[in-house]
Amino acid sequence: MSIPTEKKINSAFSVKQGQYLAFIYYYSKVNGYPPAQADIQKYFGVSAPTVHQTILKLETDKLISRT
Template sequence: MAERFTEKQGQYLAFIYNYSVIFGQSPAEADLQRFFGTSAPTVHQMLKTLTAKQFISRVPGKARSIALLVDLDEIPRLVRPSGGR
């Protein structure tokens, strides 16, 4: 069976899920940027992609409004990126 999302998309979904469990709110784009060690435009584009594919939803103009739209059993285990702290 083909995967619904790429490995990288799965890691973003896993981070969103784990961050939400730990902190009781969804992550800001800056939290994703720090964890993955990427630029702000890269994170923003990934969130746009995840939204377009209906893996997440967001409320425009509202901070920390990311909501997962995938079943929790589909979310892969979060792995710290190479070179991470």
């Protein structure tokens, strides 16, 4: 059995999106508030536009909601 890398696991979200969702969930549980985009950027070691686009995609897919 192998784990897919960047392909979709199912029709809901990709592996990378799942990693972002897990990070947001556990960061919120540990700290009591959701992470800033800068926190996500630092954790994943990606650029700010990459984080922003992924967050927008998660919001568009109704997997998260921003306030």
